[in-house]
Amino acid sequence: MNIFDIMGPVMVGPSSSHTAGVVRIGNCVRQILSEEPAAIVVRFHGSFATTYKGHGSDKAIIAGLLGFKADDERVKRSLEIAKERGITYDFKKIELSSNAHPNTLVVDITTNNNKRLQAIGESVGGGNFIIRRLNDTDVEFNGQFDTLIIDHRDAPGAVALVTSLLTAERLNIAGMRVFRSRKGGNSIMIIETDGAIDSALAEVIGRLPNINSSTFIPGLLNSLSRADTGGAS
Amino acid sequence: MIFFESVAELVQAAKWEEKTISRITLEQTALDMGISEEAVFERMASQYQVMKEAVSAGAVKDGKSLSGLTGDMAYKMKESADGKRNFSGGFMGKVIAYALAVSESNAGMGKVVAAPTAGSCGIIPGCLVALQETYEIPDEKMVMGLLNASGIGMVIAKNASISGAECGCQAECGSAAAMAASAMVEILGGTPEACSDAAAQALKCLMGLVCDPVAGLVEEPCIVRNPASCGVAVVAAELSLAGIPSIIPCDEVVETMKTVGGQMPSCLRETAQGGIAVSETGKKLSERILNG
Numbered sequence: 049m050n051i052f053d054i055m056g057p058v059m060v061g062p063s064s065s066h067t068a069g070v071v072r073i074g075n076c077v078r079q080i081l082s083e084e085p086a087a088i089v090v091r092f093h094g095s096f097a098t099t100y101k102g103h104g105s106d107k108a109i110i111a112g113l114l115g116f117k118a119d120d121e122r123v124k125r126s127l128e129i130a131k132e133r134g135i136t137y138d139f140k141k142i143e144l145s146s147n148a149h150p151n152t153l154v155v156d157i158t159t160n161n162n163k164r165l166q167a168i169g170e171s172v173g174g175g176n177f178i179i180r181r182l183n184d185t186d187v188e189f190n191g192q193f194d195t196l197i198i199d200h201r202d203a204p205g206a207v208a209l210v211t212s213l214l215t216a217e218r219l220n221i222a223g224m225r226v227f228r229s230r231k232g233g234n235s236i237m238i239i240e241t242d243g244a245i246d247s248a249l250a251e252v253i254g255r256l257p258n259i260n261s262s263t264f265i266p267g268l269l270n271s272l273s274r275a276d277t278g279g280a281s
Numbered sequence: 282m283i284f285f286e287s288v289a290e291l292v293q294a295a296k297w298e299e300k301t302i303s304r305i306t307l308e309q310t311a312l313d314m315g316i317s318e319e320a321v322f323e324r325m326a327s328q329y330q331v332m333k334e335a336v337s338a339g340a341v342k343d344g345k346s347l348s349g350l351t352g353d354m355a356y357k358m359k360e361s362a363d364g365k366r367n368f369s370g371g372f373m374g375k376v377i378a379y380a381l382a383v384s385e386s387n388a389g390m391g392k393v394v395a396a397p398t399a400g401s402c403g404i405i406p407g408c409l410v411a412l413q414e415t416y417e418i419p420d421e422k423m424v425m426g427l428l429n430a431s432g433i434g435m436v437i438a439k440n441a442s443i444s445g446a447e448c449g450c451q452a453e454c455g456s457a458a459a460m461a462a463s464a465m466v467e468i469l470g471g472t473p474e475a476c477s478d479a480a481a482q483a484l485k486c487l488m489g490l491v492c493d494p495v496a497g498l499v500e501e502p503c504i505v506r507n508p509a510s511c512g513v514a515v516v517a518a519e520l521s522l523a524g525i526p527s528i529i530p531c532d533e534v535v536e537t538m539k540t541v542g543g544q545m546p547s548c549l550r551e552t553a554q555g556g557i558a559v560s561e562t563g564k565k566l567s568e569r570i571l572n573g
Contacts, residue, residue, distance in 0.1 A: 050282040051310050051431035052324065054397045054438055055405075058331050061387030062347070062499040064399050095497065098571055102348040102498040104390050124390040173444060175395075 057175055058119040065151055066096065066103035069171030071123060072268070074112015076179060076191050077155060077167045079265045085113055085135055085157045091142035094150035096171075106139050109155065118175060152180075176268075185229040185236045193222060193240040193267040198253065199260040202228045202235040206258040210237060213253060219243055234260075240267075282313045284435045288477050288531040291432055295473035302463070302473050303425040306432035325431075326424045328394045332383065332406035335393050339382030346388035348570045351500045355381035358508075372415045376515065380407025380508035388500050397434050397443040400450075400492075400499050401457035403507030405430060408461040408514050412468065422468055429467045430460035433480050440532070441539035445492035446551040448542020450503075454510040455487035455538060459531075461510075462517035471522055481527035481534045482517035483510075488534075489541055491549035493556025496567040502557050 059068040078085075090109050092100045100106050104124070111126035112118075114133075122129060130137055144152060149170040157165045168181035178190050182199075189195055200206045207226060214221060220242040228235035245264040254262035285291040295305050311318040340359040344352035358381050361367045362374025369377075384403035387393045393402040405427070413423050434443070437456045442448040462479035471479070487510060495501045521527075527534070548555030557563050 049435075049438070050314055051306060051321075051428070051435055052328075054434035054443070055325065055328060055427055055431040056394055056396075058328060058392065058394050059399065060390050061393050061399050061402070062390065064395055067390070068395075068399070099497045102346075102496060102500075102570060104347050107390070119392055121392050173446065174398075 053174070059175065060119060060121065060123040063103045064175045065171045065173050066099060066105050067108045067123075068118040068175040069151070069173070069177050070105045070108035070153070071112040071116065071118040072175060072191070073153065073167075073169035073171060073177045073179070074109045074155075075115070075117065076112075076177070076265060077157070077165065077169070078113050078115055080167070080182065080197055080263050081157060081159065081163065081165050082263060083159050083161065083163065084133070086160045087158045088113060088135065088137045089140065089156045090137070091140045091154040093142050093144045093148055093152040093154070096151055096153055097141040097143075100139065105153075109153065110137055113155070113157070182236055183234070185227050185234055187227045187236050187238060188225070189238045189240075191265060191268055194242070194244050195265045195267065196237070196239040196241060196245055196250070196253070197263045197265065198237040198239070199262075200235050200237065201258045201260070202232050203258045206235070206256075207237060209256050210239070210253055210259070213249075213256070214239070214241065217249060219245065282310070282435070284309060284313075284439070285432075286436075287440070288433065288436050288480065288535070291436060292473040292477045301425065301429065301467055302432050302476055303428035303467060306428045306435075307425075322424060322428075325427050326420065329409075329420065329424050329427055331392060331394050332396075333410055335383040335386045335391060335402075336379045336406055336410050337382075338391050339384070339386035340378060344385060344389060346385065346498075346500055347390060348496065348498055348500065350495070350498070350566065350570065351385060351388055351504055354504060355385045372411055373512075373515070375411035375414060376407050376511045377508040379410050380404060380511045381504060383407065384504040384507040388498070388504060396430075397438065397456055397460070398445070398453045400445060400503050401453040401507065401510070403504070404454060404457035404510045404514065405461045405464070407508055407511040408465055409468075412465060418468060426464035426468045429476060430464040433463045433476070434460045437484075437535050437538075441535045442542060448539060449490060449545050449550050450492040450506060451484070451487050451490040451538050452542055453492070454506050455484045455490060458483040458487055458510040458514040458517070461514040462521070465514065465518040466521050469518070469522060474526075475521045477531045478525075478527040479517045479521035481529060481531035482520055483514050484531075484534045484538055485527065485529065486513045486517065488538060491545065491556045492551040493549060493558045494551065494553055495558050495563045496570045497551075497553040497558070498570070501563075501566075
């Protein structure tokens, strides 16, 4: 935490948990998807289900998925902009288990290249979030640090190959977890690194044996030093 | 971030080094984040710009929040102040209008600085922009004011809370008022101790304030609590600048806010299950907005 978490963030209102945090979930999911969505279905649970219109959580999730940051004034018009781009969206309410965080949403996306992604995210306050599930794998990460997300087949050596490559590039691993859906099935590595991973390296990792895809997401904590201007992609 | 454990420590450091709270905060931030003091200042200056823009953007005729519940309060107040029809003077007229403008902008998905939260985003701009305009103070001093406020805010966040869900509105509007009061005292030439006293008075006078938003939205009573909290901040700053210390020291007031927050039932901590949210009109509005 630094003074810009107290005097900040700069955000589009009205609520850091129901608006800004939701945009950031959208941003994160968009980066994992790495292309523009064609069709989006959002299911809101709990407090989101009750207040999503008044808090603009619907506009916020679409804005995030379009690549708009939490301080982008276009967030307010994200639904019109999505329509202009031919992107379809639908909002529903869902009742998850009573253990689920009161600010949880489920987003299902398909792209024009027939890529499908389901993500479950929680907005935990102050604009912060936790991603809980990607497709059929339960995960847990909060995007505060530079994060490498690697989708791979659960097989011996898959993790070691990736960490060796990072070592060769002199990149330090600050935190790492491996989540798998079932033995021998799909797995996801969440690696938090000290320092950014350039797209070339992420691509090389993506081509390693057993690796399906590799995405780098810049950490929210480093945005000051990295001149995150808040503009949209 | 390595920062001070208490307001007393922050004040002590300022006195020892014969610097302002804002300068200490600026230096400590640059050190901790590994960036230049200029970079910290510039970032805070750009946030002050966002505050000023929110003040202008918010006072629109027929403005509407997403729910439609609010939208024209800032406009009406601004008209009243501009037309010198308000009775509390030019400065207060601006304070109220500007705090409303930023809060209403927030409710309409405008761009604001969470200071320290979106719910309390009107308080610091309300006080500071009005102060700057009324007394023609240069931007640089105002930005240092924001740095002063941030230092106080860091300690409150660390030792208590800035979240309505945890400790009620006293944690959001109370903290913002304490930050604004401290900033105004420094801007107007007060000592670090005087800043700390002002923060103490402001937080003390909002002690126990509950978080009870109608329909769970950041509108009623949130929007009007912003200028009201500015009023408390102005009083706190005036007391301090008149040489009146706070009988209870700032850190004890902060600790008390945390304790009181913990004693609040959850129905009064941002669940819309108590307070104004369940008044007769509150319930009717909630029904209309959420299910209509």
